[in-house]
Amino acid sequence: MATDRALAGELATAAGELLMDIRATSGLTGKELGKAGDLRSNELLLERLAAERPDDAVLSEESADDKNRLSADRVWIVDPVDGTREYGTDGHTDWAVHVALWSATDGLVAGAVALPALGVTYLDDAATVAPTDGLAAMPRTDRPRVVVSASRPPAFSQAAADAIGGEVLQMGSAGAKAMAIVRGEADAYVHAGGQYEWDSAAPVAVAQAKGLWCGRIDGSPLVYNQDDTYLPDLVICRPDYRDAIIAVTGAG
Structure with a gap:
């Protein structure tokens, strides 16, 4: 069985790949593309979590809030498409998929952020982060x-x-x-x-x-x-x- 961190990364990456495919092949644009992406990414995340962590609760932007999560020991907190407007706009890379796990005893214990248009997923680990210029259109100065x-x-x-x-x-x-x-x-x-x-x-x-x-x-x-x-x-x-x-x- 995958660790929680590995699973978060796998889910965020898989949802991101699905979203890129929808963006490339659906013929949809704008709000309609955003709606389709939200729906199908959410379905993928919920199905995978139900199969691989059936005892955990889930809080998703795109699903009804099941308040049973408030008494759960573990809750996955997911955003199937973060930046729906950017996802629906051609040429934008500044959108993401979020998958996190919250524990009643330790707070956030796992997390992954996929930036599918940049082909990268970040995990909550100490691994060195490789350069990926997501701000290529905004040349860096010496100011913060x-x-x-x-x-x-x-x-x-x-x-x-x-x-x-x-x-x-x-x-x-x-x-x-x-x-x-x-x-x-x-x-x-x-x-x-x-x-x-x-x-x-x-x-x-x-x-x-x-x-x-x-x-x-x-x-x-x-x-x-x-x-x-x-x-x-x-x-x-x-x-x-x-x-x-x-x-x-x-x-x-």
Whole structure:
């Protein structure tokens, strides 16, 4: 039997391959492509989890919330397509598949983020991350980069960048932004425009394993498998930038 970490990676990768095939062969575009991708990726993830971890609960963006998960020891938190708009837009690589496992005793214990259009899946392990230029269209300067939502950038975006002497870049997908920091292409990700547990669970699991700081904009911990799955804000950053960024985001 695969370990939980290996299974998370296998599922995220398989769902990503399916999504790439749908994108290439369905003839769909825009919202219709996004809907089809969400549906079929979710079906794949649920079927595989039911077969390989039948005793675990699942929280998915694309399924009804079964509140039995609140008393479960283990809950898989999945986002079948993170960045649906980007997935449905030709040429975009900033979309992802998120698969995370939460434990009642230890919190996030496994996570995988697949970036299918870049052909890579990141796990919550200590393995060295190979360079993959997901920001090729945004040439790197010598200033730190703060990535924010392209559709809902927080009001303090520029203040957070100024706090570390950096610049603001807009991207889609929480997973894509978080993995840009994991790769060292960006230095912080700040968000306050509203998210849910499935948006951040897998990216946070991976980012923490790679030594990054992850928390709420006021510096408090991120808590998962709650009755209300709304988890509206997030900071992922290099540890040495944490205090400067929280001083701005926490006040905002």
